Amino acid sequence: MKVYIVTDMEGVAGISQWDPRHQGDTHAGALTRQQFSRLLTEEVNAAARGFFAGGATEVIVNDGHGSGMTMEPELFDARIQVFHGLQRPNYCTGLDETCAALASVGTHAKARTTMGNLHHTMGKDVRDYSFNGISVGETGLQAFLAGYYDVPYVFCAGDEWAVREMQELCPGCVGAAVKFGTSRLSALTAAPEQAREIIEEGARLSMERIGQVEPLKLESPVLFREQHEQPIFDPENQDKQPAGRRIIDCRTMESEAETVKAVLDLKYGFDPDWTPVWKREG
Amino acid sequence: MRFYMMTDLEGVAGITGWEDREDESIWNALRRRRLSRLLTGEVNAAVDGLIAGGFDDVIVNDGHGAGSTMNYELADPRAVYMHGLDRPFWLPFLDESCDATGAVGAHARASTPNANLAHTMSGAIRRWSFNGIEVGETGLQALIAGYFGVPFVFAAGDVHLCREMEELVPGCVTVAVKQGTSLLSAVTLAPGRAREVIREGAERASEAIGRVEPLTLDSPVVFRDERKEPTWDEEQPGEATRVINAHVREIEGDDLMDVLMRMYPRYERGFKPEQWRPGVRA
Numbered sequence: 358m359k360v361y362i363v364t365d366m367e368g369v370a371g372i373s374q375w376d377p378r379h380q381g382d383t384h385a386g387a388l389t390r391q392q393f394s395r396l397l398t399e400e401v402n403a404a405a406r407g408f409f410a411g412g413a414t415e416v417i418v419n420d421g422h423g424s425g426m427t428m429e430p431e432l433f434d435a436r437i438q439v440f441h442g443l444q445r446p447n448y449c450t451g452l453d454e455t456c457a458a459l460a461s462v463g464t465h466a467k468a469r470t471t472m473g474n475l476h477h478t479m480g481k482d483v484r485d486y487s488f489n490g491i492s493v494g495e496t497g498l499q500a501f502l503a504g505y506y507d508v509p510y511v512f513c514a515g516d517e518w519a520v521r522e523m524q525e526l527c528p529g530c531v532g533a534a535v536k537f538g539t540s541r542l543s544a545l546t547a548a549p550e551q552a553r554e555i556i557e558e559g560a561r562l563s564m565e566r567i568g569q570v571e572p573l574k575l576e577s578p579v580l581f582r583e584q585h586e587q588p589i590f591d592p593e594n595q596d597k598q599p600a601g602r603r604i605i606d607c608r609t610m611e612s613e614a615e616t617v618k619a620v621l622d623l624k625y626g627f628d629p630d631w632t633p634v635w636k637r638e639g
Numbered sequence: 640m641r642f643y644m645m646t647d648l649e650g651v652a653g654i655t656g657w658e659d660r661e662d663e664s665i666w667n668a669l670r671r672r673r674l675s676r677l678l679t680g681e682v683n684a685a686v687d688g689l690i691a692g693g694f695d696d697v698i699v700n701d702g703h704g705a706g707s708t709m710n711y712e713l714a715d716p717r718a719v720y721m722h723g724l725d726r727p728f729w730l731p732f733l734d735e736s737c738d739a740t741g742a743v744g745a746h747a748r749a750s751t752p753n754a755n756l757a758h759t760m761s762g763a764i765r766r767w768s769f770n771g772i773e774v775g776e777t778g779l780q781a782l783i784a785g786y787f788g789v790p791f792v793f794a795a796g797d798v799h800l801c802r803e804m805e806e807l808v809p810g811c812v813t814v815a816v817k818q819g820t821s822l823l824s825a826v827t828l829a830p831g832r833a834r835e836v837i838r839e840g841a842e843r844a845s846e847a848i849g850r851v852e853p854l855t856l857d858s859p860v861v862f863r864d865e866r867k868e869p870t871w872d873e874e875q876p877g878e879a880t881r882v883i884n885a886h887v888r889e890i891e892g893d894d895l896m897d898v899l900m901r902m903y904p905r906y907e908r909g910f911k912p913e914q915w916r917p918g919v920r921a
Contacts (some may be wrong), residue, residue, distance in 0.1 A: 370711070370917075371711030371712070371714070371720075371722075371723075373706070373707055373722045373723030374707060374723065374724070382662045383668070383669075384663060384664065384668035384669075385660075385668040385671060386662065386673060387668075388668055388669075392712065395712065396711065396712065405691060438854075455734035461642070474723070478839065517915060520920050524920065531919065531920070531921050532919065532920035532921075533832060533914075533918075533919055533920070534917055534918060534919075534920055535917050536917070537912075537915035539723075539726065539727055539731055540643075540723070540725045540727055540913055541725055542724040542725035542726075543706065543721070543723030543724060543725050543726045543727075543731075544721075544723055544724045544730065545698070545719055545720065545721050545731070545915060546711070546719065546720050546721075546722060546914075546917075547716070547719060547720075548714035548715060548716040548717075548718065548719075548720065549712060549714070549716075549719070550714070550716035551712050551716035551917060552917065554716070555917055555918060555919055558919050559919040559920075559921075562921060564920065571822065593914075594741045
């Protein structure tokens with residue numbers, strides 16, 4: 358049984374500020390980034406321990422934050438495999454029908470969750486994303502992509518506000534609330550050591566939910582709508598858009614395709630036919 | 640039994656200079672890491688003592704500077720930690736549900752002769768008082784706690800701060816970990832010894848509940864804000880109820896919280912977060 362974990366940094370216990378990589382090249386920032394990296398990696402390791410204890414035979418981790426290499430390889434649990442790096446061939450590479458479950462660690466709430474610590478969706482400019490009218494953040498988007506492969510989203514570790522968001526979207530999934538956002542830049546947090554215990558316990562428990570939690574499904578065609586805070590689209594550029602992409606107004610773009618996978622490939626310009634080498638060679 | 644602990648950096652043993660977040664040298668980045676460890680060691684000692692003394696719920700406010708000064712990789716897993724910027728209030732979660740409050744790493748108020756790193760909030764302030772009662776940061780904490788009926792029972796820091804709090808809230812337990820000899824010098828205990836005495840003192844803190852009266856003020860409350868430099872202008876009083884002269888303003892309100900909301904308009908009036916603790920949400 359293979360579990361796919363998407364990781365992020367903003368929902369990790371002990372972190373309440375944005376990744377210092379955005380704040381210039383300072384010595385203090387470099388040390389902070391290394392610490393954040395360790396904090397994240399140990400939460401992922403805790404989740405992996407829980408999944409293995411709950412019956413997982415394989416854990417694939419998507420190092421999802423920022424430039425895609427935020428985790429600390431020197432601390433990886435020896436049993437996990439980590440997908441990391443830039444210039445990725447598609448969204449959530451390796452998440453497919455061979456996975457038994459999707460989980461997220463370091464999860465933050467979606468944009469406009471007032472009290473969510475470091476709440477955002479992708480960039481800081483996104484106001485809302487939705488699929489067929491259902492509002493999602495990053496993790497909701499991933500849960501829908503997993504649903505395309507009939508994979509259920511079963512576990513959310515992160516800010517209490519992210520846990521609530523995901524439990525509303527995917528009833529029955531297990532949450533590990535390791536902090537409680539009190540504003541965008543502040544939170545009441547568990548100490549990392551306690552957070553790891555909670556995550557391990559929650560991850561183990563969530564393995565029992567496989568088969569109980571429904572994979573998230575959407576009717577075809579899938580309409581993806583993105584709204585931005587700033588006016589970034591020029592309606593006069595409509596004729597330069599690929600088929601299926603519509604500029605609604607200067608803040609709103611819609612993408613329409615048959616499936617969630619197709620709509621994400623369209624939005625991000627990924628090759629829909631890309632196949633990993635392990636599948637090409639059997 | 641719930642304890643609310645405020646923390647600061649300037650009253651920690653082994654620290655005698657300002658943090659200086661502007662100096663971006665490698666030396667200062669490493670020095671700040673050390674300050675962070677020293678603070679966290681004292682907080683852990685206090686948490687350990689408080690729990691030994693009967694508290695089973697400890698909220699720590701990472702109060703210094705940018706609001707995330709502690710080293711969470713070292714933090715005691717039995718407490719929860721309020722950290723970050725952009726807070727809805729100076730002391731979130733301090734309310735009538737707490738049984739007692741106290742401070743670690745505390746420094747004396749501005750203008751205290753010979754006190755190490757004495758100041759009140761910022762370097763601009765010469766003297767603060769509420770209804771004639773002179774307070775520094777820790778005194779203000781005791782007043783806010785008193786507003787909610789919570790006694791201030793424990794202080795660790797510079798001996799000058801200890802005397803300040805003994806006078807303000809007779810019967811509280813104080814632990815002097817250093818003796819200020821001037822603004823920038825002190826005779827300090829070794830950090831290991833400081834942690835021992837903090838732990839011992841914190842263990843006795845619960846005994847002071849009932850002995851120490853919550854510090855309260857009669858209505859109306861008049862806040863007097865005296866600055867080192869000429870700051871206030873009668874023709875543009877801002878939030879001031881009265882500009883007394885170029886150095887002094889007064890703000891008057893119905894009660895302490897009313898005055899605080901006038902002092903800090905960015906704070907959310909009536910902010911009352913739900914009681915939250917980390918855990919698995921199944």
